Amino acid sequence: MTALDETLLADGDGLVAADVTGVLRALASAGAQVREAIDLSAEAGLAKLADDERPRAVVIAALAGSSVVADIVTALAGRNCPVPVVVRHGGPLPSWVGPLDLVVAVSLSGRAPGPVALAVEAARRGARVVTVAGEGSPLAEIGARNGNVQVLPARGVRADGGDPRSSRVALWSLATPVLLACDALRLLSATATDLAGVADRLDAEAEASRPWSETFVNPAKVLALEVAGSVPVVLGDGDLMAAAARRSAAMLSRTARVPAVSGALPDDASEVVATFGGPFAAGTDDVFADPFLDGPAGPRLQLLMLRDAPSAVSDVDRRLADAVSTTAADAGVRVSEVVAEHGTPAQRLAQTVARTDFAAAYLALASGIDPAVSPQVADLKERLG
Structure with missing residues (x-):
């Protein structure tokens, strides 16, 4: 031991x-990640989800370190969520998913096999797709298609100077757009104002x-x-x-x-x-x-x-x-x-x-x-x- x-x-x-890969600095950037993600979500037009009817069900596709995003959504939506929220780490996509449903796929690099495969299949079936993925990635390409929404992850502070960053220290870069999407769909309450308060709380914890x-x-x-x-x-x-x-x-x-x-x-x-x-x-x-x-x-x-x-x-x-x-x-x-x-x-x-x-x-x-x-x-x- x-x-x-x-x-x-x-x-x-x-x-x-000793922290040569900058993990402490990356964790301390969590509040900044939230604020930047709010701006990036607005630029991507995430709020337009509110103009459509609420989907029959929501599938969240996330793998490994990104999967905590699904945990956060289900925890905040609670047991009284008006529609089912289903979590998938990889294929196959549930057989019932179709044009009435929404698939939210999350991957910092935009190349995680599970979320990419699920998003491809969802788009093929006519489901609407929201992606949070790195620019130029296969997953981002699906989200950029007509009728879908693609949001770039907030840059924050890289854990090791490389690309992609570790999803473990980029949690709020990934979670914030998904929460805003769920707020627009009226599945939970997470307005930009609410999330600004989250950023302040994260800053306070980083200071302590x-x-x-x-x-x-x-x-x-x-x-x-x-x-x-x-x-x-x-x-x-x-x-x-x-x-x-x-x-x-x-x-x-x-x-x-x-x-x-x-x-x-x-x-x-x-x-x-x-x-x-x-x-x-x-x-x-x-x-x-x-x-x-x-x-x-x-x-x-x-x-x-x-x-x-x-x-x-x-x-x-x-x-x-x-x-x-x-x-x-x-x-x-x-x-x-x-x-x-x-x-x-x-x-x-x-x-x-x-x-x-x-x-x-x-x-x-x-x-x-x-x-x-x-x-x-x-x-x-x-x-x-």
Whole structure:
């Protein structure tokens, strides 16, 4: 297990120097991504979707790091969404999709095989297509056809100076146009004014989590220290925080190389609580333990609770979340919490995602890992050709 370098975590200049691919700067650009994406969406004529009848159903095509866009849409649309929202990562396109439906395809490069194939098939069947894709790409070409809409992703700050940027740090470049499209279709509320508030919330989180702030007052650094050396189980206390939990687990796995799983209350309460009696919850803090006789301590389970603002959670859901946290603590499982501040659902979700994004990046850097580059992922792609 790689030891966490707490000295580096406290050294802002050292963190920036270690972050050779610029992931921290890219994450800090999230607010700017939202503002630029609002302008690019207006230039693309995304608002004209409001002139047409609401589609019978919406299919969101997104793959890998871009798939969190679909999670955000379904979380904000809620269970009372007036039309079905279906998520697809690749083919085949559902057989019922036709001229009455809308397909939204998202790919930062515009070359992801799944979204491109789904958009091609949707256009062939006469469905309307909205694309968020890199300029000149195959996916952008489909969105530029008559009757469709193509939006360029906001440039923001590149993670490594290359092209395309990592979709993990360009989340809001991709999500903002999709949210504006869904607002125009009256599937959820995400006006340009609402999203400007999201940008402000993201800026505030970036300021609080900046590399040069002291560790003990930096919420992302504190969270990185708490999660270090653990097997995290990320649990959201409702539908909104469930989307944040899935994003957090993905960032911990891909960015910090920490195996993490996610769940949501109330559905996953029993499964998560059951693990508190398993081998990963059986660690000990015994000061008399002999590492030579007993062996090194293994990784311990860590419950990371992502909790919505108190005013947004029912008493029943709050009691359940409290009960899970108490059960974990009683079983010797460490518990960390991120609690969203008051605001719109999009603002609360954005704040929680930003906090855990920064924490994953700090955990990677302090562990001597480049948060943007995984040799194993590169090897896998090479083997697959």
